[in-house]
Amino acid sequence: MKSFRRHSATVNAGSMADIAFLLLIFFLVTTTISADKGILRQLPPDDCPTGNCSDVIRERNLLRIYLNSNQEIFINENVVNLDEIQELVKAFVDNNGLSNCDYCEGNKLAESSEHPTEAVISLSHDALTKYHLFISVQDEISKAFYDLRKRYIKEKFNKTPEQITDAEFKMVKKAYPFIVSEVMLKRD
Numbered sequence: 001m002k003s004f005r006r007h008s009a010t011v012n013a014g015s016m017a018d019i020a021f022l023l024l025i026f027f028l029v030t031t032t033i034s035a036d037k038g039i040l041r042q043l044p045p046d047d048c049p050t051g052n053c054s055d056v057i058r059e060r061n062l063l064r065i066y067l068n069s070n071q072e073i074f075i076n077e078n079v080v081n082l083d084e085i086q087e088l089v090k091a092f093v094d095n096n097g098l099s100n101c102d103y104c105e106g107n108k109l110a111e112s113s114e115h116p117t118e119a120v121i122s123l124s125h126d127a128l129t130k131y132h133l134f135i136s137v138q139d140e141i142s143k144a145f146y147d148l149r150k151r152y153i154k155e156k157f158n159k160t161p162e163q164i165t166d167a168e169f170k171m172v173k174k175a176y177p178f179i180v181s182e183v184m185l186k187r188d
Contacts, residue, residue, distance in 0.1 A: 060111060061118040063092045066185075067137060069128035076111075082136055089144035093119040093176065103152055103175060116148070116176050124183040141180060148176045 065085070066074040073080050075088055095112035096104030104116065113119035121141055125134055146161075149172050153161055156175075157168055164172070 057120050058114070058118070060097065061113045061120055063089065063113075063119065063121050065121065065123045065137065065141075067123075067125040067129040067133055069126040071130055071133050073133075073137060082133075082140060085137060085140035086144045086147070089121065089141055090148055092121075093144070094148055095119075103155065105151075117174070119179065121180045122183070123180055124185050126185055138180075142178075145176060145178050149173075152176060 064074075064076055068074065073082060073085065075085070080088065091106065091109075092112045093116050094104050095106035095114070096108055097106070097110075097112060097114035101115055106112065123137065123141070150161055152172055152175055153159055153164055153168075156171075157164055159168075
């Protein structure tokens with residue numbers, strides 16, 4: 001009888017490292033990494049070296065928006081819908097209260113701001129407020145300011161927002177400053 005010798009099967013692993021390296025290069029080159037932009041907000045300048053800024057804001061110049069844990073929106077203690085926020089913010093900011101504002105078109109209501117430069121939006125929310133609602137309310141506030149600034153640009157410069165210069169945009173921001181205070185209320 002013939003005896004059969006069993007040879008162990010061998011795998012040539014010499015090119016295995018080359019293949020792994022080529023796959024690594026392939027995935028590095030073809031993969032796209034998405035960059036989340038986040039919410040574009042500019043922090044206020046540090047005008048207070050001690051960190052204790054105590055500017056007094058008159059009550060009529062403060063629009064309080066509160067989001068509770070039941071996902072309800074309150075503006076000055078009245079429940080409102082999301083689609084009402086933009087018009088309420090515009091009416092509050094552009095009120096033309098006590099001072100003469102040559103570019104304001106407001107109704108001069110006693111409970112709304114005196115001047116756009118004095119108007120402050122206070123956005124506070126409960127710890128259990130849904131993120132989507134918070135961002136949606138921020139978007140409505142931003143839209144209100146965008147509309148006011150767009151109208152100002154049209155009246156003052158007879159241009160669109162895309163056509164103005166940096167110097168003109170500084171004037172627009174000075175006429176309608178975006179002053180929003182955002183605070184999360186803590187639960188006891």
